[in-house]
Amino acid sequence: MKDSLAAFTGALLIAHGAMALAASSVDLSVKGIITPSACAPSLSDGGQVDYGKIAAKDLSATGTTLLAPVTLKLKVECEADTLFALNGRDNRLGSSYFSALSHIYGLGLVNGNEKLGGYGIGVFNPVADEPVQPLFSFDNGTTWLVNSSGSYMGHPFWNAFGDSPTPKALRSVNVDLRISTEIAPVANLTLTEEVPLDGSATLDLIYL
Template structure:
């Protein structure tokens, strides 16, 4: 659209208005929404970390047991350079046995025992063919600092570095997403039947 059109239109209206007559007025509004370039996130292996079958004998009776770190490949592709953040929604909210403010739940055992928790981190991020630093904000984007954390307690973005840390617009992102799963002490769980590890989270991309 010609950026001079509104001014020319106003001048034309003024030129056509008879100076000798009083004028009644009414408001005219121009509305609409401009959307950013759309971005599509994707995860390898369908976004599933499968720990397979675990024996109850392998669980520590007193301390939490850390399982093998799961790893997926995270990609985000945008139509053009776009400023966005990543966060998650914990679809098992209220079931994290450890640090529920930052970690995600793994479901319940017998409706009253929390099975464990899982946290996520973003590592080795590359944006538009150049290494970038992962940064995090816990105050809604007011301040940022270096962190690999990805979760519901913060916003995650990327920067080329420097202080202060400022999120950058990018078009293509590639990174490793790791899942750190912890099972509650076996002494706190009823281990009479097979227990499914039932963690589930939604990765959200928010335009910034």
């Protein structure tokens, strides 16, 4: 009986040791592709949208106030035909008054917690070496949809240009980015002194 118990105990120890060994390592892989061509994006007016001074009395107390849309020209130039996408990053994430709309970027905060408003970046009129349409992807480029309504370049998804809908390898593309800005109801804001609109976004170029 003692021999059987010893054998059983030894088998348990061996099995435990085998499990410990099986769990004592993990694999890591480093992958990527070096592309022979590079692309450079640029924006007209230095990427600046300046509404100047806006009188608080001209803003709605109970509703949002839509400011006049401003169009910037986005240009992407590549050294050769290249597959790429664009992703907008909100540098004021969490400050949008329209928090339920993921494509709206924030304008900063008043007094640290009052959301000043928000703005969208509409994508219109792409002109490339060949006819293209605006496209967008919600799953990092796995599937693409045609952005036929010129909807917004939202920070949760990628934007590209092509058809069918499939991104095309392009050497250059010019596109209108329409900035639509709304100010939150001033009844929700402390405006006893000048408050700056503080929207900031970064457009990242992603090679596909």
